[in-house]
Amino acid sequence: MSEPTTERTEAAEGAEQPDFLKVTDLHAGYGQARVLQGLDFSVARGEVCAILGPNGAGKTTTLRALCGMVRGRGSVTLNGTQLLGRSPEQAARLGVAHVPEGRGTFNDLTVEENLRVGAHLRSRRRAERAAVAADLERIYGYFPKLRQRSRQAAGSLSGGEQQMLAIGRALMLRPSLLLLDEPSLGLAPLVTRELFEIVRAVNEEERTTVVVVEQNAQLALDIAHRAHVLEAGRLALSGPAAQIREDGQVAEVYLGVSVSARKTG
């Protein structure tokens, strides 16, 4: 594989729809607690965008606002369509797939059933049946472990396998926007690396736009085109992933985020 950083930056610049996801003055919170204090950023179609930042900065809240899990003020448009004010099920219908923090698999259902639930919006259309079956194969291609365990209850999978399943389920939606919240949480470095390579492959092969929130900044920056560092509900740093990596020292000192070139895995 070629050196990822340069390759990624080029892809970002070559993107034809720079405002595919456009977030303008986004405020969100929980009741009295105001978490996001006016975010502005855009993600181009086919881009991977990383959101980094210390604990409690509002990374999860940002993703939740994008997919309708929390109410937001301001504007979030996906391909021109307003996402704010919609419920999660409506957002899903508009092509937003969110893999929440801490997995969110259907533990009573088998692995294959989990994947089928992911495709349920599509499988109601008769013409889509064959495509859904093909996608099932595609997911099993990405995650061969899931194929081995296809008849097993999701609750009996290991943490890493559940994370794969959660991502697989989100992909079954054929999303135009994939939101990943800390996919590395609790996983062994090797598994995490594998998972990120798959996210990169999905992004390259399907041109799926991805917003990934990560504590492991190094890994996220490896697959991202652009990155934003969030602190206390505001963007403290934004730019091409390579540049953020370079500014890592700054981020480390001021934000307590480790984005230095320390290799993991």
Place this chain on the structure above:
Amino acid sequence: MTELLQQVVEGLGSGAVYASLALALVLIYRFTGIVNFAQGELAMLSTYVAWQLVASGMPFWLALPVTLAVSFAGGMLVERIVIRPVQGAPELTVVIVTVGLFIFVNALAGLIWSFTVKDFPQPFPDGGLDLAGVRVDWSTLGIIGVVAVVMGLLYLLFQHTPIGLVMRAAACNPASARLSGIRVNRVLMLGWGLAATVGAVSGVLVAPLLFLEPNMMGGVLIYAFAAATLGGFDSPVGAVVGGLFVGVAETLTGAYVDVIGADLKVGVPLVIILAVLLVRPQGLFGRAAVERA
């Protein structure tokens, strides 16, 4: 021995009725985490609908599907109007709402049909089979058969249809279900509709044995609670096994334990509930509460 078997057969007959109401309780619990104290009263209301249809000249076997359809719609309506507004409220609030619904439905039935008992038609023919000296009435067989069919249909629905899959997903993890585009609120409505339909079956089955009146299901509800507790409140299979067990336990203690006799056998379900809660609170087939990730 024959005498004992005879009692067991009769116990299975009433147990099947408890099983179907327990099944309704379990359905709602699985989907909403709510213990619906009004389940029996909703079943009673459905039974009145069936009675009214038959009294106005409709043949029973036509009145039954109509009643089930009405019950399904009614169950969905109850979810939408009564339960949805308290969604997410503390458990005690929801419990009180279902108790309120119990009282309301009971009074409503009394208002419309009065509290005097009505004769409900026996849908099954008289007579029965003689199996090596054990007499099995057609009505007993019919009840067991109907409950078996209901179970089978539910199994097919949940395990072998896309909508069943979506319903199970919504019951298992509502947040992730919504993120997959499932309209969980509609699933909850469907769940209440299904539960009301299954409950209606139990009401219609038990009415010929008990006489129809607004308080008819009170006792049955207690047995159904015992059945669901014994089987595990989140297990449909448990509800059925529990129902049959409770039915048999009821007839056997009534027949053989002299101090209990016919009058005190209502105590049986209460003893079962207590024993289960003390020894194995999650029931035979239920899962112990585990924090979800």
